[in-house]
Amino acid sequence: MSLFQARWAKPLIATALLAAAVCTQVHAQSQKVFRVTAIPDESPTELARKAAPLVKYLEGKLGMKVEFTPVTDYAASVETLINHKVDLAWFGGFTFVQAQARSGGKVIPLVQREEDEKFKSVFITADPAIKTLADLKGKDVSFGAQSSTSGHLMPRSFLLQAGVDPDKDFRRVAYSGAHDATIAAVAGGKVQAGAVNISVWEKFVADKKVDTSKVFVFYTTPPYYDYNWSVSADMPAGQRAALAQAFLSLDASTPEGKEILGLQRATRFVPTRPENYKGIEAAAKSAGLL
Structure with a gap:
């Protein structure tokens, strides 16, 4: 190594080490x-x-x-x-x-x-004529989000087990996107029934955010693992x-x-x-x- 190279080598190495240390510190902070x-x-x-x-x-x-x-x-x-x-x-x-x-x-x-070891969904309605899952045939029914376990998948599964195919038997299948939106859709008359997470429903009832003299549970699913x-x-x-x-x-x-x-x-x-x-x-x- 020439004298010129040696003179610049140490500062360059020190700069490189400092830059590496700074990068490591920034990464650690992130x-x-x-x-x-x-x-x-x-x-x-x-x-x-x-x-x-x-x-x-x-x-x-x-x-x-x-x-x-x-x-x-x-x-x-x-x-x-x-x-x-x-x-x-x-x-x-x-x-x-x-x-x-x-x-x-x-x-x-x-x-x-x-609670998730034995979670449940509930079907709610404001129509006194709806008493069973079979009564949902020909009705407008809301699920929550399509990927929701308690607002769609498991309610759909129990409907199929009961001989009710939502895609064939319902007049319209709606997806509200969330449990509270499903409750609002049923209470507001936009659909005749909806499937909801039981804990959200119970919270709405406890907080008096829903009038249970008008909107009520007519079917509760068997338990399943959830969240x-x-x-x-x-x-x-x-x-x-x-x-x-x-x-x-x-x-x-x-x-x-x-x-x-x-x-x-x-x-x-x-x-x-x-x-x-x-x-x-x-x-x-x-x-x-x-």
């Missing part, structure tokens, strides 16, 4: 934001309200900034997780099955609410374990736990596994939705 999303099964304002205290809680447990990232539809919730644009996603059972299929099995269900919090299989095992423990540690006997569990409509969170959603996968294939 990784300090943990992003959470959820299927848009309710209004954006309600989803944000439910997420706020959970986000704050997870920040304390994970030791990093946590942000809630809303998505426009169910498909977007799947894509954002498998493309690593978010780290944690609240899925319905069917959305989880879709995410598993899209990712080649690289999505892991972490925890579910205790879960899912992550990518690429998430480091240590972070995955810390995240699961954060949910499992939520306790309704503490003010923080009571608020979060109440908003999540959960008694508590319990571990879950992919096998729990085989029934939903079978229902989706049977209904031609997967």
Whole structure:
């Protein structure tokens, strides 16, 4: 190496090392934001309200900034997780099955609410003449989003089991996009009946947001597995374990736990596994939705 080359080599190496250190620091800082999303099964304002205290809680447990990232539809919730644009996603059972299929099995269900082990849907109406699923023939009926487990897939599955084919027997099949929108459509007379997530219905009743003297449940489905919090299989095992423990540690006997569990409509969170959603996968294939 010439004297001229030697003179410039050290400054160039130092500059390169500094640039590498800066890039590493910037990357580390970007990784300090943990992003959470959820299927848009309710209004954006309600989803944000439910997420706020959970986000704050997870920040304390994970030791990093946590942000809630809303998505426009169910498909977007799947894509954002498998493309690593978010780290944690609240899925319905069917959305989880879709995410598993899209990712080649690289999505892991972490925890579910205790209620999700025996979840149910309800069919509601404002028409006193509608008393059974068979009475829906020739009627306008609303589901929620097409990818909704409790607002479409499982209600459709139980209709088919009862000998009612929505595509052939209903006068019109509507998709409201969300459970609260389905309730509004039934209450407003836009459709004669609708299928709704039981916990959203019970919340509407408890909050007196629906007049049960006019709109009522005429059929409740058998139980099935539903919602879960899912992550990518690429998430480091240590972070995955810390995240699961954060949910499992939520306790309704503490003010923080009571608020979060109440908003999540959960008694508590319990571990879950992919096998729990085989029934939903079978229902989706049977209904031609997967």
